[in-house]
Amino acid sequence: PSGALRRSFEPFGGVYARDYALDPPQKQNDFGxxxxxxxxxxxxxxxxxVHNWTDALIxxxxxxxxxxxxxxSWESEGLLTPESFSFHDGHRVVTSAFLHDGWYHLCVNMCSxxxxxxxxxR
Known part of the structure; x- marks a missing residue:
């Protein structure tokens, strides 16, 4: 069922339309x-x-x-999924903030x- 929901966004592109995001590998992350x-x-x-947090984050x-x-694999390692809140995937709560769907998404987020x-x- 979740695959069907994710496929419904496929015409719009996005991270969920990518093959490796539709069926991510089921592995335990040792790096945690x-x-x-x-x-x-x-x-x-x-x-x-750069001596300022904003430019460092950008x-x-x-x-x-x-x-x-x-x-x-960089993207699949950082995706935020319901399983992200387990002990082995807790890093995804932070790393998902650094993933962007495309140039437009990146530019709008960085301008904001x-x-x-x-x-x-200040």
């Missing part, structure tokens, strides 16, 4: 919360490069999108982040 630590370290390093989102374009982020950092 290591993803959260890795993203935290990447955010810390990017902040030291840089990480853009880098994540470029990797996502060339590595389907830039607009709101610079106001919050």
């Amino acid at each position: 919360f290591g993803w959260v630590l890795a993203w935290s370290a990447a955010l810390y390093l990017s902040w030291h490069l 840089a990480l989102n853009c880098a994540s999108f470029i990797v996502q374009c060339y590595s389907p 982040l830039w607009w709101i982020g610079r106001q919050l950092e």
Whole structure:
């Protein structure tokens, strides 16, 4: 049933129309919360490069999108699903925020982040 629901969005494209997202592999993730630590370290390093949180988040989102374009496993590892709240997939709650459906989605989100982020950092 969930496959039929996901296929209903197929004419519109999107992450659920992709074959590997329709039937993601059922595997246990051994890395677990290591993803959260890795993203935290990447955010810390990017902040030291640009010295502001908004630009650091924008840089990480853009880098994540470029990797996502060339590595389907990157996307399937970060998708937020009902199983994401289990112990082995808890990292998806954080990593799903760095996944984008396309260039338009990325640009709109980054413009919004830039607009709101610079106001919050003042």
